[in-house]
Structure formats: C-alpha cells, structure tokens
Amino acid sequence: xxxxxxxxxxxxxxxxxxxxxxxxxxxxxxxxxxxxxxxxxxxxxxxxxxxxxxxxxxxxxxxxxxxxxxxxxxxxxxxxxxxxxxxxxxxxxxxxxxxxxxxxxxxxxxxxxxxxxxxxxxxxxxxxxxxxxxxxxxxxxxxxxxxxxxxxxxxxxxxxxxxxxxxxxxxxxxxxxxxxxxxxxxxxxxxxxxxxxxxx
Numbered sequence: 561x562x563x564x565x566x567x568x569x570x571x572x573x574x575x576x577x578x579x580x581x582x583x584x585x586x587x588x589x590x591x592x593x594x595x596x597x598x599x600x601x602x603x604x605x606x607x608x609x610x611x612x613x614x615x616x617x618x619x620x621x622x623x624x625x626x627x628x629x630x631x632x633x634x635x636x637x638x639x640x641x642x643x644x645x646x647x648x649x650x651x652x653x654x655x656x657x658x659x660x661x662x663x664x665x666x667x668x669x670x671x672x673x674x675x676x677x678x679x680x681x682x683x684x685x686x687x688x689x690x691x692x693x694x695x696x697x698x699x700x701x702x703x704x705x706x707x708x709x710x711x712x713x714x715x716x717x718x719x720x721x722x723x724x725x726x727x728x729x730x731x732x733x734x735x736x737x738x739x740x741x742x743x744x745x746x747x748x749x750x751x752x753x754x755x756x757x758x759x760x
Contacts, residue, residue: 561588562595563730564703566660569612570680574701574723576731577676578683585686589639589664596660596680597643601652611679613655620656623677624649627661630672636665639684668695693718701731 564576581588601611614620627648631638640662648659660680665673673683674697687695693714696702703725704715715724725731 561592563732565592565662565682566596566599566610566680567730567732569610570660571612571678572732574731574734575676575680576682576703578674578685578696580685580687580692580696582687582689582692585684586664589662589684592682592684593639593643593662596662597640598645599660599680600646601650601655601657601659603653611657611659613652613657614678617656619678620649620658623658623679627663627672627677627681630670630675631663633671635667635670636663636672636683638663693720696720698722701725703727703729703731 561576561579565579566575568575579585579588579592599610601613602609627638630636638661640660644659646659648661650657650659658677658679658681661677661682663672663681663683665683665685668674668685668687670683670685673685675681675683689708689711698720699722701723702715702721704711705728706712706726712726715721715726725733
C-alpha cells in the first residue's frame with residue numbers, strides 16, 4: 561500500500577488514491593501514516609528522494625488549501641499530521657513540496673474521500689465488503705488484498721475496473737502488455753486498410 565500511494569512521488573495515474581477496507585480502517589490508516597508521515601523533501605540526487613517539487617507553487621497552494629478546507633467537514637481526520645512534524649506544504653532548496661497525507665474518512669460521501677492529488681495522498685474509507693464495488697466508481701487500477709474467492713469473482717466481473725491485481729501487488733507494478741486505459745491495441749494502433757499496386 562505504501563508503494564501504491566507514494567512511488568513516483570504520488571504523481572502517476574496508477575498511484576492509489578483510496579484504500580477501502582471492510583474493517584480495521586483506522587488501524588490501516590495509522591500504519592500507513594507511520595510509514596509515510598515522516599517523509600520529507602531531500603536533494604533530488606539523494607537516493608532516498610521520494611517527493612517531487614511543484615514547478616508551479618500555486619498548484620501546491622491550491623491542493624493544500626483544498627485539503628484544509630475538506631478537513632473542516634466533519635467525518636475526516638488527517639492521520640499523518642501527528643507523524644509529520646511540521647506542515648504539509650514546505651519549501652526546500654528553492655522548491656515547493658507537499659508531504660504525504662493520509663486522511664481517514666467516515667464514508668465515500670466526504671469531500672476528501674476518493675480524491676486524487678499530485679502528491680502522495682490517500683483517503684482510507686471503511687465500507688462493508690458487500691458495498692465496496694457499488695461505491696468505488698470507475699477505477700484505472702485496483703489491488704485487492706483478500707483470500708475471499710467469491711469476492712475475487714465479483715472483482716473480475718466488475719466493469720468499472722480497468723486493471724485488477726489480486727494479492728499484495730502495488731498498483732504501480734505494471735507490465736507493458738497490460739492495458740492502460742481500455743484496450744492497449746486500440747490505444748496504440750489505428751486500424752486501416754492498405755492496398756499496394758505492382759511497382760509501387
């Protein structure tokens with residue numbers, strides 16, 4: 561889950577933006593916050609660099625303000641705040657960065673649930689397993705960590721999931737033959753007819 565949320569600075573379309581759990585959501589949120597909260601910007605050449613700076617600081621300002629505004633709505637708690645030791649938005653070596661943020665939401669109805677931002681951000685939502693597929697909405701990639709074979713079948717049948725990982729596989733783990741959005745053949749190629757005349 562940490563890799564899914566934070567690899568590539570949390571900026572990829574296949575980064576996890578929501579963790580849905582049928583139980584123990586608060587414990588999962590806390591475990592993720594412990595791992596991600598302390599991450600801070602370092603020099604880009606540092607092998608431990610895990611955050612990307614914003615070329616336009618106004619975008620970082622806007623995202624930070626959106627999260628702060630969302631936290632005013634009852635039903636959400638930022639869990640990373642107690643492990644971060646400082647603000648979410650920071651300046652470092654002339655750049656503007658947003659530090660990882662994990663928000664525990666009481667439902668998908670909360671404005672910070674199921675949101676995507678250009679940094680390591682995820683909402684954690686507790687939903688009964690029978691309701692998960694009704695609430696997640698269209699998903700580019702889903703990693704399902706479950707041994708429930710009946711739920712596996714339901715996930716495989718769900719038309720809202722573009723790419724499905726069964727087991728502890730990072731959403732960031734891809735192979736080139738897998739579709740990105742829709743069918744890879746249709747994404748990369750256009751069908752056309754070709755006629756060749758002798759001597760051409």
